[in-house]
Amino acid sequence: MASKMLSFKVRVEVWLKEGLVDAEGKTVEEALNDLGYRVSSSRVGKVYEFVIKAGDEEEAKRLVNEMCTRLLANPVKDKFIYEVKKIGVQ
Amino acid sequence: MASKMLSFKVRVEVWLKEGLVDAEGKTVEEALNDLGYRVSSSRVGKVYEFVIKAGDEEEAKRLVNEMCTRLLANPVKDKFIYEVKKIGVQ
Numbered sequence: 001m002a003s004k005m006l007s008f009k010v011r012v013e014v015w016l017k018e019g020l021v022d023a024e025g026k027t028v029e030e031a032l033n034d035l036g037y038r039v040s041s042s043r044v045g046k047v048y049e050f051v052i053k054a055g056d057e058e059e060a061k062r063l064v065n066e067m068c069t070r071l072l073a074n075p076v077k078d079k080f081i082y083e084v085k086k087i088g089v090q
Numbered sequence: 091m092a093s094k095m096l097s098f099k100v101r102v103e104v105w106l107k108e109g110l111v112d113a114e115g116k117t118v119e120e121a122l123n124d125l126g127y128r129v130s131s132s133r134v135g136k137v138y139e140f141v142i143k144a145g146d147e148e149e150a151k152r153l154v155n156e157m158c159t160r161l162l163a164n165p166v167k168d169k170f171i172y173e174v175k176k177i178g179v180q
Contacts (some may be wrong), residue, residue, distance in 0.1 A: 005128075008154035013137060028138065028162070037157055038095075048118065050132035062136060063127060071121055 005053045008060040012082040014073045015045040048072055051087070060084045095143045098150040104163045105135040116168040139161055141177065150174045 016022045022043045029042035054060035064082050073080040106112045111132050119132035122134040144150035154172050 003133060005102075025138075025140075029140065031161055032140075032157060035157070035160060037153060038143040040141045042138065045137045045139070047135045047137045048115075048132065049135070050115075050119065050122075051130045053128040067125070067127055067129075070125060072118070 004027050005055060006057075006060070006086055007088045008052050008054060008057065009085045009087045010050050010052050010060070010082060012047075012048040012064065012068060012072055012080055013045055014048070014068070014078050014080045015043065017077060017079050020077055052084075057084060057086060095145060096147075096150070096176055097178045098142050098144060098147065098155050099175045099177045100140055100142050100150070100172060102138040102154065102158060102162055102170055103135055104138070104158070104168050104170045107135065107167060108171050109118055132153075142174075147174060147176060 016025075025043040028044060029039050032039040032042070052060055052063060054063055061082075061084050064084055068080045068082065069075050101137055106115075115133040118134060119129050122129040122132070140152060142150055144153055151172075151174050158170045158172065159165050
């Protein structure tokens with residue numbers, strides 16, 4: 001409990017699951033085609049970057065996974081991927 | 091004009107410029123801290139993936155840069171980065 005905490009740089013991407021209609025991606029695609037670009041297969045996702053404190057990398061990954069399912073992504077319709085990288089000790 | 095077109099997989103990330111207050115990032119950070127996670131420096135961006143047709147990689151990059159400034163990003167407040175990768179001939 002009183003042991004040192006490490007800081008981790010976290011990057012999470014949240015995308016609609018394959019097979020679901022990505023309305024925002026479709027809208028962007030149509031707008032780009034209307035502007036004269038030949039664009040297809042457009043999808044839109046969100047990307048989160050933040051710093052988290054945890055005891056070690058395993059704990060950081062576990063926490064990030066939990067944060068994704070609790071808040072950052074909707075497990076029913078979204079998929080997520082994340083990277084965790086140690087940046088320092090505090 | 092009638093020469094062959096190539097397909098490029100494009101990935102664009104749009105972020106608020108440094109120094110601007112990222113209200114969405116702040117909201118996410120507060121929500122995560124309320125849930126008990128020790129999170130800081132949170133920022134939220136958008137990521138676009140699509141396929142574009144162009145004559146060569148230079149043209150594809152030029153088009154993507156143009157699309158970013160015209161539609162995908164707001165040059166006043168956003169910065170963007172992109173990757174362009176050839177995926178095939180058509």
